[in-house]
Amino acid sequence: MSLSTLSFSLSFIGIALFLSYREQLALEKDMLVGTVRAIIQLFIIGYVLQYVFDLRSLPGLLSILTVMVVVAVQNASKRATALPRSQSILYIAGALILSEVLTLGMLLGLGIVPAEPRFIIPFSGMIIGNSMIAAGLTVSRLQAELLNQKPLVLTALTLGATSRQAAARAIKAAVKAGMSPTIDGMKTVGLVQLPGMMTGQIIAGANPVEAVKYQLLIQLVLTAATAIASMAVGLWSYRPFFTADHQLSPCYPNKT
Amino acid sequence: MVVNIDKTVASVLEWQNISLTIMVQTRESQVERHLLHRVSGKVSPGEILCLLGPSGSGKSTLLTALNRLHSLSEGEIRFRGQPVEKYPVTELRRRVAYVAQRPAFFPGTVEENLSYGARLWGISIDPPLWLERVRLDRSLLSQPADTLSGGQQQRLSFARSLAVKPDVLLLDEPTSALDIHGARELKEIVLTVVERENLAVLWVTHDPEQARRISHRVLLLTEGRVSACLPTEVFFSKEAPEVVRTFLEIKGDGP
Ligand SMILES: Nc1ncnc2c1ncn2[C@@H]1O[C@H](COP(=O)(O)OP(=O)(O)OP(=O)(O)O)[C@@H](O)[C@H]1O
């Protein structure tokens, strides 16, 4: 696709801008900023990827993965409003790295994908991105559940439960919430929408069945990745809400 | 029906000079607030110690502190002569059971709620028997716990705490939400169990008349401090100190 053909696609944003203006939605500024950012970010990453692919350098690869994790942790830990910042960063970074290392490790170890940047980077992007969403959902749901279930948590503690036992219901609900987008997505994939990656492959000329095989692989990998991230976040991040003596700690979610 | 008590039996739970201070955020700064201030007392097996005091005086806070739900800023709690820190917290909570002012139930049936604590501790219980003990019909076992009436909930909550086999019961106004008949029935249930199991009881009530009927001793709490701790006969007699008589007069005039 030539740059001039691509530039015609800007007319699509023109339609949206026009509608927003006419209906006084006041979205024009956000749309323009979003468009410019999308253009710049995607081109930068495109050139960086090309550079790394050509270079085939390990430090280059690792620094891209690091940037991915850092941005994802930043994003997901924003949702941990009740946790001290350092703790939420620690647990979420741990969860994302664990999920990336385990799933990518299996992909490479079993020889499912070749150990080359052009495979590792897109897969990692999907793994880390989905784990980020799962981790953010898990931690925010955990806080909401702990707040909601406070009388039950206290009741369990009074009966001699450990904090882990007292928080078990909240953790379970949170992990479920973290995984549900992936699982829902898996149920409707292909029926409601064709995944972006599959669409891209088909357009780029791949045989649809070949594209489906990759998509299936990705879907399964992402299920594992979100399961790992959700569980790790669920099982780690309830801890700061309790003290070593199985009491509620000062940061236990409270109505404000 | 006051249970006779052998005064020679050593106390099972004893607390000395316990204070609980929290920091409260005001507009300008953080200030200290004493929820409990140098509170002392003790309770022996078979004994009922009633806790009286105005609303907000720290009665619930004292019970939850004895259940180790708070970290004390000062003082010591002893269970069977040992500082409570010597026991695992969870074990202490099992032995010194706290029955909350407003019972909360896990989603699930009466039976699941009844056996929650017992299951944690690997204690096998006979659910119908436990319902019988608190005068609930065994047909309720499979019913969702939150469909019970207020009085039934109080009794279920009491049974749930008893099922973990505690030595001390901390009862936070167990009859306050009940009508006269419900309150009397629950009181009889508790007194029967206490006598049979020889439990030590700390019973919060806002009703001095109830305290007079059931307790051996009364502890009066005012703004987080002990203003009196006396044998029940003395507490309700003319020899009672000024603070006690003032408190009882205000209570008498109240609604
Ligand atoms: N976590 C907390 N943070 C701030 N203040 C608290 C906290 N817990 C209790 N308090 C305050 O401590 C005081 C004592 O509360 P507590 O519930 O022990 O009173 P109470 O004697 O049981 O009252 P009532 O008879 O109404 O149940 C109250 O003024 C309450 O607002």
Ligand SMILES: [Mg+2]
């Ligand atoms: Mg209270």
